[in-house]
Amino acid sequence: MTDPYGCHNSKREAGYYASAGMMVSGHPPVQVRVSIATYIEDAASKACQYDQRANDPRCEGCQK
Numbered sequence: 001m002t003d004p005y006g007c008h009n010s011k012r013e014a015g016y017y018a019s020a021g022m023m024v025s026g027h028p029p030v031q032v033r034v035s036i037a038t039y040i041e042d043a044a045s046k047a048c049q050y051d052q053r054a055n056d057p058r059c060e061g062c063q064k
């Protein structure tokens, strides 16, 4: 069954974490390398393509 909705009703995440690199934290001799994660919001995940979104409660929260 295909999803009739082109919106967040599909199983898409609202965003994802992307690695933004590493940094060194602490002072010698105790230093640790910490990976930095940046949260990337998937702006397209709430863009609704469903033409009946105004009448469908499942589209609550959709953006036009």
Ligand SMILES: [Zn+2]
Pocket (backbone or CB within 6 Å): 005, 006, 007, 008, 009, 048, 049, 050, 053, 058, 059, 060, 062
């Ligand atoms: Zn929708």
